Amino acid sequence: MISVHGLRKHYKVHKRPPGLKAALRSLVHRTYSTVKAVDGISFDIRPGERVGFLGPNGAGKTTTLKVLSGLLHPSEGEVRVDGHVPRLREEAFLKKIMLVMGQKQQLLWDLPPAETFELNRAIYDVPAVQYKQTLDELVSLLEISDLIGKPTRQLSLGERMKCELAAALIHRPRVLFLDEPTIGLDVSMQATMRTFIKEYNEKYGATLILTSHYMDDVAALCPRVIVIDKGLLSYDGSLDALVQRVRPEKRVVLRLAEEVDGARLAPLGKVVTHEAGTAVLQVRQDAVNATISRALSGLPVTDLTVENAPLEEVMSELFAENKARRQQAEAEAASAGESVPA
Amino acid sequence: MVRRYLRLLGVQLKASGLQALQYRADFFTEGVTSLFWIFTALAPLFVVYGKRPEVEGWSFGEALLVVGWFTLLQGLLEGAINPSLTGVVEHIRKGTLDFVLLKPADAQFLVSTQRFLPWRAFNVLTGVALFAYAFWLLGRPPSLTGMLASVVLLGTSTLLLYSLWILTVSAAFFVVRVDNLTYLFTSIFDFARWPSSVFKGVARGSLTFLFTYIIPLALMTTFPAEAMLGRLPLLSLVGAVGGSLVFAWLARRVWRYSIGHYTSASS
Numbered sequence: 181m182i183s184v185h186g187l188r189k190h191y192k193v194h195k196r197p198p199g200l201k202a203a204l205r206s207l208v209h210r211t212y213s214t215v216k217a218v219d220g221i222s223f224d225i226r227p228g229e230r231v232g233f234l235g236p237n238g239a240g241k242t243t244t245l246k247v248l249s250g251l252l253h254p255s256e257g258e259v260r261v262d263g264h265v266p267r268l269r270e271e272a273f274l275k276k277i278m279l280v281m282g283q284k285q286q287l288l289w290d291l292p293p294a295e296t297f298e299l300n301r302a303i304y305d306v307p308a309v310q311y312k313q314t315l316d317e318l319v320s321l322l323e324i325s326d327l328i329g330k331p332t333r334q335l336s337l338g339e340r341m342k343c344e345l346a347a348a349l350i351h352r353p354r355v356l357f358l359d360e361p362t363i364g365l366d367v368s369m370q371a372t373m374r375t376f377i378k379e380y381n382e383k384y385g386a387t388l389i390l391t392s393h394y395m396d397d398v399a400a401l402c403p404r405v406i407v408i409d410k411g412l413l414s415y416d417g418s419l420d421a422l423v424q425r426v427r428p429e430k431r432v433v434l435r436l437a438e439e440v441d442g443a444r445l446a447p448l449g450k451v452v453t454h455e456a457g458t459a460v461l462q463v464r465q466d467a468v469n470a471t472i473s474r475a476l477s478g479l480p481v482t483d484l485t486v487e488n489a490p491l492e493e494v495m496s497e498l499f500a501e502n503k504a505r506r507q508q509a510e511a512e513a514a515s516a517g518e519s520v521p522a
Numbered sequence: 523m524v525r526r527y528l529r530l531l532g533v534q535l536k537a538s539g540l541q542a543l544q545y546r547a548d549f550f551t552e553g554v555t556s557l558f559w560i561f562t563a564l565a566p567l568f569v570v571y572g573k574r575p576e577v578e579g580w581s582f583g584e585a586l587l588v589v590g591w592f593t594l595l596q597g598l599l600e601g602a603i604n605p606s607l608t609g610v611v612e613h614i615r616k617g618t619l620d621f622v623l624l625k626p627a628d629a630q631f632l633v634s635t636q637r638f639l640p641w642r643a644f645n646v647l648t649g650v651a652l653f654a655y656a657f658w659l660l661g662r663p664p665s666l667t668g669m670l671a672s673v674v675l676l677g678t679s680t681l682l683l684y685s686l687w688i689l690t691v692s693a694a695f696f697v698v699r700v701d702n703l704t705y706l707f708t709s710i711f712d713f714a715r716w717p718s719s720v721f722k723g724v725a726r727g728s729l730t731f732l733f734t735y736i737i738p739l740a741l742m743t744t745f746p747a748e749a750m751l752g753r754l755p756l757l758s759l760v761g762a763v764g765g766s767l768v769f770a771w772l773a774r775r776v777w778r779y780s781i782g783h784y785t786s787a788s789s
Contacts, residue, residue, distance in 0.1 A: 274626035
C-alpha cells in the first residue's frame, strides 16, 4: 500500500545569531544551512495495517507524513501510496487519502461543522446516498449529533476534534495519516478517539499511520511501530519486540499489607519505587518466577502484578541510546580527522 | 469537469454567503464602509474639476466614466478577489493551506473562491449608476459597439486584477509575510481612478508606460471608459484581450511553481 525508499527531505534555512547587529548584517549577507528533516528512510506498509510513527520532537515524523500525503516534495527517494506518486497530487490519489492534524483545523471557523461536511461532500464527489450513510454513521459513532449544527468557534477542543475527524472521513479515505490526533484532549476523549479510529480501520480496512506523543495511543492502536530519530529510521517492527529489546526487564508490582524495610526488598531485584505500601521492582525476565515466589513467601503481599516498563520510559531510553551512539560516531569521525597527517 | 467546478463554486458561494450573514452587525458596517469608499473615490474628482473644464483631454463627464469603472472594479476586487486571496496568505502563514492542497480539486480554484463579501456588490451597482450619470452629463448615449467592447473589457479587467493578485499572493510562498505587498497593491490600484493620460507629464511619460504595460491599470479603467465613449482603437481592444490572457497564463505558471515550493508550517 505504501512504499518508501531512500526518502530524504532537506531544507535550506537562513540562519543568524541573535541581536540587532546580526539581524542587520543578515539583510545583506545571508548564511544558509541545510536541515536534514528526513535523511534516507525506507519502509513498506501493507493494506489495512496500523503503524505508529514514533520519535522525539523534530525527528521528521510530520515531514514524512506530509511527503506521503503530497504536501511536500521529497528531495530524494521514491515514495508510492497505492501506486500513486504523492507529489503529483492526482485527484484519484487525493480522493483515497486524508491527513488529520491535531494542531490544525479545516472546519470553517464561523460556520457549523455541517457546512464543512457539505463542502467536502461536493469537493470529493461523494454520491448522495453514500454521504448520508457515512454521515449518519460518523455522527452516531462519535456522538456529535448535537454539535454539528453549532458554529465551530463555540465548540470545545474535544468536540471540535471529533467534528474534525468526521470532516476528514466523509469521503471514506483508504489511507489515513493521523498527526497527533489526540493532542490536548482529556483522557476519556482520547479513549473515544482511539476506539473510533480502530473501528474505522477494521470496518473499512483502511491503512493507518499515526504519530502521537501519548504512548497509550500507540499501544492501543499500533501493533507495528516505526521509530524515526534525527531523520533516520532507528527501529521498524512490533511494539512488543521493541520493548523486549530496549527493556528486557519486567516490572513486578507488589502491594504490601504493612510497611516493609527497603533492605528486605533489595535482594529481590532493582527497586524502582517504594512508597505507601507499594513497591515496584525491576527484574530480569528469566528471574520473574523466582522473584515472585520469594516475594510471596517472605513478604506480606496482598496483590501482585507483572508489567512491562512504561512505554514512555522505553522510548526515552531508546532515544538516549540513539543520541549516545550518534555522539560517539561524531567523536570517532572527529578524532579520525585529526589523526590524518596534513 | 466544468459542471463539477460550477457546482463547487455554488457550494463555496453558499458558504461565504452564510458566513456574511452570520454576523448581522458586520453586514451593516460593510454597507456603510462601501458608501464611504464610493465618496472617497469621487471627492478628488470634484476637487480637480472644480477649477478647470478638462484635464489632458478628459472632460468631467468622461473622467466620471473612469471613476465608474474604478468603483465597479473595486467592488469586484474587494468583494470577490481580495477576501479569498488575503485568506491564502493567512493559510500559508498558519500552515492550513495543507488542507487546501489535500483536496482533490484545483488548489487555485479552491483558494480563489473560498470567500466572497456579497455586500460589495453595492460598489458594482454604484459604478453602473455613475455610468448613467456620466452619460447624462455628456448629453449622449453610449455607442452599441462601444458598450459591447466595454463588456469584453470588463472580463479582461477582472482577469487582469485577479492575475495580479495571484502573482502577489504567490510571493507569500517565499517571503511569508506579504501583508505589505497587498497594501502596496491596493495603493497602486488607487491610481486607476484617473484616466491614464493624466500621468503623461510625470517623469517623461514613464508612469503612463508603467501603468499600461507593467502594472496594466490603464487597461482596467481607462480602456473600458474609452470604449464606452467609442474612441478606443480596435488594436487596443485586441491588445487588452491578448495581454490579459498572457497575464493569466503567467500567473497560473507562477502559482504552480510556488506550490511546489510550499514548505508548510510547523506541525
